[in-house]
Amino acid sequence: MNSNNVFSPIRYLTTTTRSCSGLCGPAVRLLMQHYGLTEKDVKASGPKGNVLKSDVADVIKASNLKPIAAATPSHEPITSQKDVMKHSTQKTKEKFVDIPLSNIRATIARRLTQSKQSIPHAYLSAVVYADAVLNLQAKLLNDGIKVSLNDFIIKAAGLALRAVPDVNVQYSAETQQVIYMPMVDISVAVATPNGLITPIVTSADILSVQDISVRVKELAARARDNKLMPNEFQGGSFTVSNLGMFGSVDQFTAIINPPQSAILAVGGNRVELDKDLKTRNRFRSEHFLADVTLKKRGVDKVSVNNLKDKVLLLYFSAGWCGSCKMLTPKLKKFYEELGETERSNMEVVWISRDKTAQDQLDYYEKAMPPWCYIPIGDPNIQGFLEKYSVKVIPALKLVNDKGEVLSETVRADVEGCVKNDAMRCYKKWKDMY
Structure with missing residues (x-):
């Protein structure tokens, strides 16, 4: 582009713009095209009547010629911003919308980024066969007790933390000390319209599975309504994050929720055949509506x-x-x-x-x-x-x-x-x- 903001013309060299026969070389032919000359305009001085580059240069100098733009094959060259807009064939729309972060999402992003940067994460994974617990769940359901697989996981985590107190701890960055927790309080990750929050099931090791189920549902409902008190989602010593309800998620890696020291990431379940061609459940084969209260006309609880x-x-x-x-x-x-x-x-x-x-x-x-x-x-x-x-x-x-x-x-x-x-x-x- 020149100083006048005009695009330089584009030269197209095609078979229709040839300026001489085979009695001149490619460089001579290109030079003649550049100045709009043909064989008839140039007196050949080369052997066997070939046109030399010097012959073309003499004509250019004698006639004081200047380069010309060759015609484009199918359209005029675009020479201005206006022409660029004129040649546009498709109107574009905004490709994105800026959505400001809510306070809670900004806090989540800041805390988890800090956690990933400052806490050394070591990940372990294991396969758990869930046949026994699913059979127990079905038996309880027949007795009118409705609990989810996640409720069993929280209970199991509570018992494990009580058995291994070195994991039931918090880390204080201020005092640089490990604090052994007197109670087993487990946070449960809950997605809300405002962002992720982790309400706490206190004393999970001593609560029954049914009590845990009631408590989790109550906390989740209040979390979605933004009615949790600070002491109900701050603290704890361990978190359970379950994405098994999405079915296709086999496993995932979670980020520790400070000041806690560990987190359990629970993936989905699939049914497998063992060596005896019998089915075995690897989290989770239960119906996706298993944890949902269902009613219908004349039936208070639908199985x-x-x-x-x-x-x-x-x-x-x-x-x-x-x-x-x-x-x-x-x-x-x-x-x-x-x-x-x-x-x-x-x-x-x-x-x-x-x-x-x-x-x-x-x-x-x-x-x-x-x-x-x-x-x-x-x-x-x-x-x-x-x-x-x-x-x-x-x-x-x-x-x-x-x-x-x-x-x-x-x-x-x-x-x-x-x-x-x-x-x-x-x-x-x-x-x-």
Whole structure:
């Protein structure tokens, strides 16, 4: 580009711009093209009538010629900023949006960065077969006691810390001392809309698994509502971080939460065959709704065993939503058009966005068949909204027992089907399992 901010012309040398025959060399030919000359303009002085470079130079000097720009093959050269914009063929949009960090996210980032830089992390991993604890969990469920696999893990960690007090410690950076903790207090990582927080289950070693379950649910709900007191999430001697509910996460590395000295990262589970071709559970084969309170018309507690190996729809909607009031009758009609066998092998779980429990029940009784629903107030509702990225209702998701989405087009399938088409859609969904 020259000093006048004009782009220098681009020269294209093509077969259509040849200026002489084979009686001149490439350098001579290029020089002639550069000044717009042809054989007829230059008197050849070389052997056998060849045009020499000096012949061309004599003509240039005698005629006081200046270089010219060769014509471009298909378009004029771009010579200004305006031309650049004129030749643009696609409008662009903003590629990113700056979102300021909340105070809690900034604190999390600062503390964990400091932890990773100042605390020497040593990672160990182990495979744990969960058959026995899953069998115990199922037995307790039959007795009406609902606890999660994570509750057992917290209890086991509590007993291990009591047995190995050298791990049940905090480190004081101010005094540079290791502090042995008199109690076994375990932090549980909970994701909230504002960021990650670690409420503490105090005396985890002496609490029953059922008591731990109640305590964790209470703390998680208050954490999501931003109602925890400082003493309920600051301190502790150990943290359990569980990503097993996401199914595909086998293992991960976690960062120690200072002033604690250790953290347990729990991955997912898979079912394996042993050498005798018998199945063994490696965290976790339980249904992704195993820890969720489910109800339906006439049934106060729905066993998750009733959902296993079925076509499963998650229906996000609310009674106040106009679009939901249009979709719900269509989904109900679709469901009722299936045969009895197909309905027995399909479940719809309604995840309500109603504001109160009474609003939820009123809409359920008025508009819905005896589908399962998660009662208002259950902290898992917010978790599912985040997990499945539900920003707008109504929304329908076809999922498997691990909670993995098999189809995002369920709403279109339901709205597009007419009479006698319900079976076709059902078979299409069934083939995805």
